[in-house]
Each structure stands twice: as structure tokens, then as C-alpha cells.
Amino acid sequence: MCPAPAALLCARLVAWFDARRRDLPWRTNRTAYRVWLAEVMLQQTRVAVVSDYFLRFVARFPDVKDLAAASEDEVLSLWSGLGYYARGRNMHKAAQAVARDHGGVFPSTSAELLGLPGIGSYTAAAVASLAFGERVAVLDGNVARVLARLCDDDTPIDTPVGKQRFTQTAQQLVDAHPSSAAINEGLMELGALVCTPKSPSCGACPWATSCAGRARAHLLPVKAKKQPRKHVRVACVVLRDEGGRVWLERRQSGGLFGGLWEPPGVVIEATSDVEGGWRQALSDRGMAVPSSFPAPIVVERSLTHRELRFEITVVTSSSSPSTAGQWFGHGEIKAVGTSTAVRSLLGAASGLRLL
Numbered sequence: 001m002c003p004a005p006a007a008l009l010c011a012r013l014v015a016w017f018d019a020r021r022r023d024l025p026w027r028t029n030r031t032a033y034r035v036w037l038a039e040v041m042l043q044q045t046r047v048a049v050v051s052d053y054f055l056r057f058v059a060r061f062p063d064v065k066d067l068a069a070a071s072e073d074e075v076l077s078l079w080s081g082l083g084y085y086a087r088g089r090n091m092h093k094a095a096q097a098v099a100r101d102h103g104g105v106f107p108s109t110s111a112e113l114l115g116l117p118g119i120g121s122y123t124a125a126a127v128a129s130l131a132f133g134e135r136v137a138v139l140d141g142n143v144a145r146v147l148a149r150l151c152d153d154d155t156p157i158d159t160p161v162g163k164q165r166f167t168q169t170a171q172q173l174v175d176a177h178p179s180s181a182a183i184n185e186g187l188m189e190l191g192a193l194v195c196t197p198k199s200p201s202c203g204a205c206p207w208a209t210s211c212a213g214r215a216r217a218h219l220l221p222v223k224a225k226k227q228p229r230k231h232v233r234v235a236c237v238v239l240r241d242e243g244g245r246v247w248l249e250r251r252q253s254g255g256l257f258g259g260l261w262e263p264p265g266v267v268i269e270a271t272s273d274v275e276g277g278w279r280q281a282l283s284d285r286g287m288a289v290p291s292s293f294p295a296p297i298v299v300e301r302s303l304t305h306r307e308l309r310f311e312i313t314v315v316t317s318s319s320s321p322s323t324a325g326q327w328f329g330h331g332e333i334k335a336v337g338t339s340t341a342v343r344s345l346l347g348a349a350s351g352l353r354l355l
């Protein structure tokens with residue numbers, strides 16, 4: 001429950017948003033396609049990073065039909081570096097569904113949008129509200145944090161009960177103002193610029209005089225206990241031919257890094273001998289196994305739920321592996337989907353500048 005009349009909070013929020021809103025590329029020439037693209041990219045990625053990707057995407061795919069007609073490889077290569085590749089693949093599938101099932105026009109309600117691949121309640125509400133004015137609240141991490149502080153509410157924001165509770169509070173605000181877009185966007189902007197996770201600028205906040213949790217903002221929001229990250233160790237072989245091309249294989253669709261290209265590798269136990277993994281990766285592909293290997297090149301990457309450790313060896317070969325895959329020159333690697341982890345390990349192992 002809001003600690004002050006919802007209409008008053010809305011008026012202050014919207015006045016602040018009108019004066020302070022950032023000039024972001026997806027806020028001009030607003031269409032459902034542009035709102036959707038930006039919201040998909042912004043999930044767990046910083047605005048500064050997303051701006052460049054967004055501009056590249058809309059330059060290459062000005063319309064949802066252009067995105068639908070592209071190959072998955074091209075989409076994933078433009079997506080490379082944004083992480084969460086399932087989002088990139090689902091984005092492509094959703095564009096194809098809009099082109100195929102809706103004549104290239106985005107559905108205008110959150111209920112219909114929820115039927116598209118990869119669109120959950122957050123994205124559906126954001127597109128329906130910001131592009132079509134549906135009176136539906138948008139709850140993301142920023143909004144939940146602001147509302148937990150405003151209401152001095154200890155309900156963990158990442159639990160079903162917390163999501164329901166803070167969605168209700170957000171909906172109270174949306175219901176109290178003529179523009180759902182202004183409230184939703186204003187709340188997200190307030191969370192991004194003022195009521196930030198570590199050091200909220202309460203002195204600059206339009207809700208400073210009404211905020212129930214201001215004095216203990218540093219303790220809010222409460223989150224349920226996080227699962228520890230899983231550690232994954234990979235024995236990786238960067239195979240090069242005599243012309244310097246690199247052998248890459250495509251992962252199956254679905255799962256971590258699904259559909260992306262990567263060098264041969266084997267997941268090994270924490271205590272295993274890495275050379276055994278390299279031998280297995282080579283012999284599985286019918287390749288000659290060297291009698292000895294130099295010390296591994298190590299590249300580590302942190303993902304949200306995993307710590308990846310690649311232990312890499314480089315092998316030059318005049319023959320091709322017997323399994324499915326392809327030799328790629330430097331320029332060709334940039335044109336297909338690869339994860340940031342793979343681009344950094346190829347850079348470390350063979351001097352290719354791919355990042």
C-alpha cells in the first residue's frame with residue numbers, strides 16, 4: 001500500500017520524469033517493434049551497452065519483417081556480446097511469429113503479446129503500455145526496488161509473493177494517472193537514475209517527503225537467498241589449419257549458448273587432468289593426438305548462474321575433423337554467432353581480435 005495518495009505520488013513522479021528523462025534512442029520514433037527490441041535487450045544489460053546494439057539492430061532491421069527474414073546466424077552475430085543468447089534466438093522467433101501470424105503487426109494487448117516466443121509478463125506489459133497505452137503495470141527489478149523502499153516493505157522482491165505484492169502497488173499508481181506509459185517509464189527511470197541499488201540520491205527524489213523507507217533504504221529491497229553459481233571447467237582445443245583458419249562447431253539449439261559456434265571442447269571434473277579432456281576432444285573427431293601439450297591457456301568468464309573456466313590448447317592440423325563443423329577465417333568468425341566467452345578465448349589462444 002502506498003504511503004501517500006497515489007494521485008499525488010503520480011503527479012510528482014511524472015513532473016520529475018518530464019524534466020529529467022534521458023534522451024534514449026528507443027524513446028524517439030516509438031513503435032511496438034522498437035519498444036520490444038529495447039526491452040528485450042535491456043533485460044540484465046546496461047543502457048549504455050544496449051544503445052549501440054539497438055542502433056545497429058534497427059539500422060540493419062528497420063522493421064520486424066526485416067528481422068524475421070534474417071538468418072539466425074546473422075541475428076546471433078549482431079547479438080554477440082549481449083549475453084543470454086536464448087533471448088536473441090527467441091527474439092528472432094518472435095519476429096517470425098509476428099510476421100507469419102500477425103501480418104507483420106505487433107499484437108496490441110499484453111495478453112496477446114504473451115503468446116509470442118520469449119515474451120514474459122514484464123516485456124508484454126512494457127510493450128502494451130509504452131507502445132499501445134494499455135493500463136497495465138510493469139514490474140522489473142528497478143521498479144520493485146523503488147516500491148519496496150517507498151512502502152518500506154520487507155517482502156523479498158524475487159519471490160512470487162513479492163512480485164504479486166509489488167505489481168499490485170505499481171498497478172495502484174498506474175490506475176491513478178491517465179498515462180500508464182508515463183508512470184511505468186517514470187518508475188523505471190527513477191530506479192535507474194535516483195533510487196539506485198547502492199546509494200540512492202534521496203535528496204533529488206520526487207518522493208523524498210513521502211518515502212516510508214528512506215531512512216533504511218540501504219537495507220531494501222530484501223531478496224531471497226541466492227543459489228551459489230555452478231563452476232564449469234572445459235578442456236578446449238583451438239584447432240587451426242595451415243592457413244590460420246579456426247575450426248568451429250555449432251551447438252545444438254536450446255540450452256546454454258545454443259545455436260552458437262565454438263571450438264571443440266569437453267566438460268571435465270574439477271580434479272580431472274585437462275590433457276585427458278583435450279585427448280578426448282581430438283580423438284572423438286578422428287584427429288591425431290599430440291604426444292605432449294604445453295601448459296594450458298586459461299580464460300575465465302562469469303555468467304549469472306555459472307563460472308566458466310576454459311583451459312585451452314592450440315593444435316595445428318592439415319586434416320579436418322570427422323564431425324560436423326567448419327573452418328573459419330578471421331572475418332568469417334565475426335559474421336556468425338559466437339559468445340563473448342568464445343571470442344575472448346579465441347583471442348587469447350590465437351591472437352584473433354574479435355572483441
Ligand code: SF4
Binds near residue numbers: 196201
Ligand atoms: S526517497 Fe530515496 S529511498 Fe525513497 S524512493 Fe526516493 S530515492 Fe528511493
